[in-house]
Amino acid sequence: xxxxxxxxxxxxxxxxxxxxxxxxxxxxxxxxxxxxxxxxxxxxxxxxxxxxxxxxxxxxxxxxxxxxxxxxxxxxxxxxxxxxxxxxxxxxxxxxxxxxxxxxxxxxxxxxxxxxxxxxxxxxxxxxxxxxxxxxxxxxxxxxxxxxxxxxxxxxxxxxxxxxxxxxxxxxxx
Numbered sequence: 001x002x003x004x005x006x007x008x009x010x011x012x013x014x015x016x017x018x019x020x021x022x023x024x025x026x027x028x029x030x031x032x033x034x035x036x037x038x039x040x041x042x043x044x045x046x047x048x049x050x051x052x053x054x055x056x057x058x059x060x061x062x063x064x065x066x067x068x069x070x071x072x073x074x075x076x077x078x079x080x081x082x083x084x085x086x087x088x089x090x091x092x093x094x095x096x097x098x099x100x101x102x103x104x105x106x107x108x109x110x111x112x113x114x115x116x117x118x119x120x121x122x123x124x125x126x127x128x129x130x131x132x133x134x135x136x137x138x139x140x141x142x143x144x145x146x147x148x149x150x151x152x153x154x155x156x157x158x159x160x161x162x163x164x165x166x167x168x169x170x171x172x173x174x
Contacts, residue, residue: 001068001110005132008047009070012130013169015040015047016162023162025153031059033121036153038161048131049161052076058121066134068110072168074127075104081117128164 015021021040028035032055039048052074060079080099102123103109111118114137120127153161 001066001112001132001134002108004045004134005068005070005108005110005130008042008045008132009130009169011042012047012165015042016166016169023158025158027151027153027157029149029151030147031061032056033058036157036161038153038158042132044135046133048133049165050127050129050131051161051164052120052122052127052129054122054124054126058119060117060119062114062117063111063133064136066110066112066137067131068108069129069131070108071103071105072128072130072165073105074122074125075102076120076122076127077102078109078121079119082113083115083117128161128168130165 023038023040026035026037026039028037032053034053034055036051036053037048039046058079060081062083078101079097080101081097
């Protein structure tokens with residue numbers, strides 16, 4: 001997934017330059033940390049632009065897909081773990097903690113094991129990152145948290161994220 005992320009970073013300035021591209025938005029509010037997400041389908045992958053907000057307690061969760069992330073600003077503490085067995089409930093599983101790390105701007109990582117879990121919590125200020133995701137894995141347990149508090153981003157919230165990455169990526173490619 002890190003190679004896919006690298007390709008996405010190369011192509012993203014051109015994608016961001018097209019103002020009419022169909023970016024979708026989501027304010028993830030069912031658990032902390034809160035995440036403002038702007039995303040677009042990119043072939044068989046999704047490119048997700050994230051603004052993640054600091055919180056007191058971050059949700060420990062799996063991803064239903066393989067992913068790769070690069071942090072552009074801020075830093076966050078990430079707790080990594082692995083489910084011990086399947087079926088895996090997506091809420092409060094028996095998961096062993098493997099490691100805790102602090103990642104900052106420029107850090108990249110991938111999550112490519114369907115048994116992997118993590119939590120992220122920005123330290124001090126929101127973090128800005130790009131996550132590329134692949135096709136969802138099939139899971140034996142399909143327990144999903146209540147997402148009724150989620151909403152679409154406002155135009156201002158969406159534009160803040162798009163403008164940030166337009167600026168950041170123009171200097172990377174130039």
